[in-house]
Amino acid sequence: MYLENHKSWKDWKWQLKNRITTIEEVEKVLDCNFNEDKKKVLKKTIEKFPLSITPYYLSLVDASDYDNDPVFKQAFPQVKELEVCRADIEDPLGEEDDSPIKGITHRYPDRVLFHVSNVCAMYCRHCTRKRKVGDKEYNPMKEDYEAGFKYIESHHEVRDVLLSGGDPFLLSNDLIDYLLERLSKIPHVELIRIGTRTPVVLPYRITEELVDVLSKYKNLWINTHFNHPKEITEEAIEALDKLAGCGIPLGNQSVLLANVNDCPRIMKKLVHKLTANRVRPYYLYQCDLSEGLEHFRTSIGRGIEIMESLRGHTSGLAVPTYVIDAPGGGGKIPVMPNYLMSWSTNKAILRNYEGVITTYEEPNEYAQIACDLECRTCHLQLKLDKKDNIKSIGIEKLLSDNSEIITLTPIEE
Ligand SMILES: *Cc1c(COP(=O)(O)O)cnc(C)c1O
Numbered sequence: 001m002y003l004e005n006h007k008s009w010k011d012w013k014w015q016l017k018n019r020i021t022t023i024e025e026v027e028k029v030l031d032c033n034f035n036e037d038k039k040k041v042l043k044k045t046i047e048k049f050p051l052s053i054t055p056y057y058l059s060l061v062d063a064s065d066y067d068n069d070p071v072f073k074q075a076f077p078q079v080k081e082l083e084v085c086r087a088d089i090e091d092p093l094g095e096e097d098d099s100p101i102k103g104i105t106h107r108y109p110d111r112v113l114f115h116v117s118n119v120c121a122m123y124c125r126h127c128t129r130k131r132k133v134g135d136k137e138y139n140p141m142k143e144d145y146e147a148g149f150k151y152i153e154s155h156h157e158v159r160d161v162l163l164s165g166g167d168p169f170l171l172s173n174d175l176i177d178y179l180l181e182r183l184s185k186i187p188h189v190e191l192i193r194i195g196t197r198t199p200v201v202l203p204y205r206i207t208e209e210l211v212d213v214l215s216k217y218k219n220l221w222i223n224t225h226f227n228h229p230k231e232i233t234e235e236a237i238e239a240l241d242k243l244a245g246c247g248i249p250l251g252n253q254s255v256l257l258a259n260v261n262d263c264p265r266i267m268k269k270l271v272h273k274l275t276a277n278r279v280r281p282y283y284l285y286q287c288d289l290s291e292g293l294e295h296f297r298t299s300i301g302r303g304i305e306i307m308e309s310l311r312g313h314t315s316g317l318a319v320p321t322y323v324i325d326a327p328g329g330g331g332k333i334p335v336m337p338n339y340l341m342s343w344s345t346n347k348a349i350l351r352n353y354e355g356v357i358t359t360y361e362e363p364n365e366y367a368q369i370a371c372d373l374e375c376r377t378c379h380l381q382l383k384l385d386k387k388d389n390i391k392s393i394g395i396e397k398l399l400s401d402n403s404e405i406i407t408l409t410p411i412e413e
Helices: 012-017 023-030 036-048 055-059 063-068 070-075 142-154 173-184 208-214 234-245 264-276 300-310 394-399
Strands: 104-108 111-115 160-164 191-195 220-224 250-255 279-285 321-326 331-334 340-343 347-351 357-361
Touching (some): 104 142, 173 191, 173 208, 234 250, 264 300, 300 321
Parallel strands (some): 220 250
Antiparallel strands (some): 104 111, 340 347
């Protein structure tokens, strides 16, 4: 490729400055010509959602077979992107509805999503936040950050803050340091997570200086987003090694994408490469219902088939949780093959990954424990802090002995 020998290739700012943003540039780099009619439509897709590929990420594309290339498919639009189908939703996860203030999504009891950046190094064609990303009107400003801190400070139940975006690692080291420092000063924030795709699309961003900043924070976790084993290059491995080397636990969230990684063997290869590089596969997402993503969506059955091919067949550490993020803001729902086949009063029938059917006898003596949620008098010796939340909701509440509620009734529209 024509740029790879450039003296600044490994400079992440050079990579950003030289992002490929037009169809013509892609043609030049891949030495190909798209048909003129198709080009007209492709241009419409990038008016709707910008094209932006780092030279590094584009260099991973096999120019002789780009149409089938998993990197190309994630970075370059398809004509089908303009098709909005019946099931599509602009904000499929209801993030706006769960947003008490701009930049914060608070859906779960004890954790929030804090959108601290609105830009990415590469715009993934399968992005679930297409509606927002690259939106000039929503670039967080200092006031937005302060409002976010204020919200978190005044919500004592928030013990886990996920920095997301856009990509937080496109912010400057100083700003990242500032955000982490501010959050670290909030006593009830026990844990900070950063979601970033830079190890995949811009591994040179993981500089010594950045790692020096990150390693100051001992409660920091990083989740990245590898979708295909091809993305785990020498450069990516080096970036992961730098992050893991300073003690940051690493996770990975993949999205199941039709014709990209919807294959048990590809997924197995991916999770093996991840674990070999100290990255724990965390989630495998069913592709969301964002507008124009139908061509990326698989059946749920395909996801279950992939999970079936992993559990038992390979290290448990390499098996992610397969989740569907419920349309309309219900949050992540795990789905998996059925292992519990049947059940009697004191016996469960289970099957393993090989199809062996087995029985598990339950103890005769396990008496129902009537819990009154008075942990102070319980013999299990739980030392509760004042801030510990022992209120139960949802199915947990239905199961609780302490609840008068015996049904959950949907709210009328
Ligand atoms: C995914 C997500 C989280 C984090 O969920 P975990 O299951 O704890 O990783 C938090 N808030 C929102 C809005 C999310 O979408």
